[in-house]
Amino acid sequence: MNEGRLDLLIIGAGPAGLSAADAAAREGLSYLCVEKGLIADTVYHYPVGLTVFSTTNELELEEGSLRPCREKPTREELLSYYVRFALEHSLRINTEEEVTRVEPLDPEGFRVTTSRATYEAARVLVCIGGMARPRRLGVPGEDLPKVRHRFVEPFPYVRKDAMVVGGGNSAAEAALFLAEGGARATFAIWPADWENRDPKQGCIKHWVRGPLEREIAEGRLRLFLFSEVSEIKEREVVIKDEQGRTHALPNDAVFVLIGSDADLTLLRDAGVRTERAGLTEVPVYDPDTYETNVPGLYVAGHFTNSRHIKEAIAVPRRVVPLIAQSLRATV
Numbered sequence: 001m002n003e004g005r006l007d008l009l010i011i012g013a014g015p016a017g018l019s020a021a022d023a024a025a026r027e028g029l030s031y032l033c034v035e036k037g038l039i040a041d042t043v044y045h046y047p048v049g050l051t052v053f054s055t056t057n058e059l060e061l062e063e064g065s066l067r068p069c070r071e072k073p074t075r076e077e078l079l080s081y082y083v084r085f086a087l088e089h090s091l092r093i094n095t096e097e098e099v100t101r102v103e104p105l106d107p108e109g110f111r112v113t114t115s116r117a118t119y120e121a122a123r124v125l126v127c128i129g130g131m132a133r134p135r136r137l138g139v140p141g142e143d144l145p146k147v148r149h150r151f152v153e154p155f156p157y158v159r160k161d162a163m164v165v166g167g168g169n170s171a172a173e174a175a176l177f178l179a180e181g182g183a184r185a186t187f188a189i190w191p192a193d194w195e196n197r198d199p200k201q202g203c204i205k206h207w208v209r210g211p212l213e214r215e216i217a218e219g220r221l222r223l224f225l226f227s228e229v230s231e232i233k234e235r236e237v238v239i240k241d242e243q244g245r246t247h248a249l250p251n252d253a254v255f256v257l258i259g260s261d262a263d264l265t266l267l268r269d270a271g272v273r274t275e276r277a278g279l280t281e282v283p284v285y286d287p288d289t290y291e292t293n294v295p296g297l298y299v300a301g302h303f304t305n306s307r308h309i310k311e312a313i314a315v316p317r318r319v320v321p322l323i324a325q326s327l328r329a330t331v
């Protein structure tokens with residue numbers, strides 16, 4: 001044990017964890033935020049140069065404090081904003097330290113084990129996001145080194161045959177980046193996803209679709225409406241079109257961008273119940289307090305039903321004062 005008992009241990013320093021740490025400091029709690037990667041690690045892993053889709057008021061931790069050059073911030077502007085926020089507010093965050101176990105204690109409180117230390121805390125707020133496990137196609141060849149489940153930048157793929165497989169906005173943006181960046185790009189998308197125009201159903205944002213359609217019309221991006229990827233080989237991808245006909249497309253790199261899921265092992269091992277919500281599994285929690293079935297163990301952020309950055313920031317602002325209240329009641 002290398003600290004006295006904490007009031008609150010926060011797991012993850014994404015927008016939810018940062019908002020929680022800020023709220024905990026305001027409440028005068030003894031807290032620590034433990035992050036396995038870097039501050040705002042998910043934003044750090046966005047494609048280089050990406051312009052995010054949210055407006056500043058949905059992303060900022062203090063009103064009016066995020067001032068991008070254009071209307072919406074780039075990955076770099078947003079990342080440095082979150083890092084500066086943590087530094088300027090002297091938030092207590094340990095980076096590159098992974099929480100491996102959360103163990104409820106009797107009669108109350110938790111022992112939290114990390115890759116570096118063991119802590120005791122009266123309350124735990126889990127803000128681990130939903131990016132831990134990129135979804136896989138589950139086809140032969142997916143483990144080849146040329147297959148990636150994240151897109152970073154187009155430069156290594158100039159004049160190469162690069163295929164993006166996916167149906168959402170991130171896949172569409174990667175295809176666009178590759179086409180604009182000089183790759184021989186193919187966007188393999190399921191027909192229903194290409195037809196989808198409903199923002200509530202995760203359609204491609206209209207400001208991405210416009211330039212994407214231009215790249216297709218001008219011959220720099222090949223659109224391939226597919227029914228199934230059969231196999232990824234060293235030099236080609238074997239893929240079926242919407243009529244079920246098989247094609248072997250020349251290929252140097254594949255990006256499988258079909259979403260990702262949270263790793264709920266930590267929560268399940270601590271006794272938290274989970275349930276199915278659409279394609280994903282989410283923890284069961286009280287929708288008012290965000291407390292799980294394990295008393296004193298709370299959740300917030302992108303792996304709950306309150307997704308995206310706006311909610312990831314808003315929820316801890318409601319939950320941490322409730323945690324502070326519950327702690328004061330037990331004194």
Ligand SMILES: Cc1cc2nc3c(=O)[nH]c(=O)nc-3n(C[C@H](O)[C@H](O)[C@H](O)COP(=O)(O)OP(=O)(O)OC[C@H]3O[C@@H](n4cnc5c(N)ncnc54)[C@H](O)[C@@H]3O)c2cc1C
Pocket residue numbers: 011012013014015016017034035036037038039040041042043046047052053054097098099100127128129130131170266300301302303307308309310312
């Ligand atoms: C390319 C891209 C663009 C996006 N654009 C937008 C946008 O414009 N607007 C928007 O609202 N949303 C956007 N999103 C989604 C947005 O990134 C998430 O909603 C947001 O990051 C959720 O914040 P969070 O704090 O809940 O989770 P995260 O930001 O994912 O933070 C969770 C943190 O927990 C850490 N962690 C996980 N497990 C452990 C552990 N065991 N121990 C310690 N630390 C751990 C992770 O390293 C991570 O830093 C985008 C996503 C992608 C991929």
